[in-house]
Amino acid sequence: MxxxxxxxxxxxxxxxxxxxxxxxxxxxxxxxxxxxxxxxxxxxxxxxxxxxxxxxxxxxxxxxxxxxxxxxxxxxxxxxxxxxxxxxxxxxxxxxxxxxNGLGPRTLEPAMDNALWRNVVLGRWFLARRLRGAGLELHWAGTARTVRARRAEPVARITATPGELLLYLFGRQGAAHVELSGPAEAIHAVRGARFGM
Structure with missing residues (x-):
């Protein structure tokens, strides 16, 4: 690149x-x-x-x-x-x-998707630690894999491929291609949170 x-x-x-x-x-x-x-x-x-x-x-x-x-x-x-x-x-x-530079998401090899998902799972608590007022679930699109990143109610869910989830959790919300779902107040809390290191 x-x-x-x-x-x-x-x-x-x-x-x-x-x-x-x-x-x-x-x-x-x-x-x-x-x-x-x-x-x-x-x-x-x-x-x-x-x-x-x-x-x-x-x-x-x-x-x-x-x-x-x-x-x-x-x-x-x-x-x-x-x-x-x-x-x-x-x-x-x-x-x-x-x-x-206008280049969108890549299609990754299954091994890379699995490695990135493992890192999403391992880093989820730390990267989402500043989220307040809502719980958060992370869902790997097209699979049955879901993990909880924050325990609270109401719960929002971010659905995407592992790389896009990782980008979102690292504070690149505007560039990550994700689907955000759940009650309006939970979505509002997630959209207003500062994710990342």
């Missing part, structure tokens, strides 16, 4: 471009000092952002090469890290670039 669209393509993370997303991913996996600051607030977060912004000013081809090489030996090569946070991070940021 980065090769096709180049370094200046818009993303869902305005004002970031595809170059900024690439720099973010490189810092996350390769800068052990700044990496944790990408999710931590305060001084550490500001430090990480300065490192990311500096890296974004470097050669785009070298950013792509670093990403393709994968993470250095260590934490990001652990199997559970590759299966959960890395899969989420790379899938969502890939879609950040695709969706901002």
């Amino acid at each position: 980065l090769d096709e669209l180049g370094p200046h393509a818009p993303t869902l993370l305005t004002p970031w471009t595809s170059r900024d997303v690439a720099a973010h991913l490189v810092v996350r996996e390769n800068d052990y000092l700044a990496g944790p600051g990408l999710v931590l607030p305060g001084a550490w977060g500001r430090f990480a952002e300065r490192r990311r912004a500096a890296l974004a000013r470097t050669d785009f081809a070298s950013l792509r090469t670093t990403l393709r090489a994968g993470p250095p030996p260590g934490f990001f090569r652990l199997r559970w890290v590759r299966r959960l946070p890395n899969l989420n991070e790379f899938f969502v940021h890939h879609e950040d670039v695709r969706r901002a």
Whole structure:
């Protein structure tokens, strides 16, 4: 995707471009000092952002090469890290670039759908933790698979493929192709909630 669209393509993370997303991913996996600051607030977060912004000013081809090489030996090569946070991070940021450039949902292989569903199930409580005033069910469209993300009444249901559910839960509600159903007050609560990290 980065090769096709180049370094200046818009993303869902305005004002970031595809170059900024690439720099973010490189810092996350390769800068052990700044990496944790990408999710931590305060001084550490500001430090990480300065490192990311500096890296974004470097050669785009070298950013792509670093990403393709994968993470250095260590934490990001652990199997559970590759299966959960890395899969989420790379899938969502890939879609950040695709969706901002008019490219809709992809048809994924069954193994990828299953992996994304597993991550939806594992991350549902955390990613929906700020929802108030309603319960939430997540339903994999076209299957019998449903999980509860928040326990409360009334209950809203989001129905979609696993990738679209993940995008919604990561705060990309405007770009995710989902069906929201349930009582009006539950739907209103879900639409007004801030999902994500």
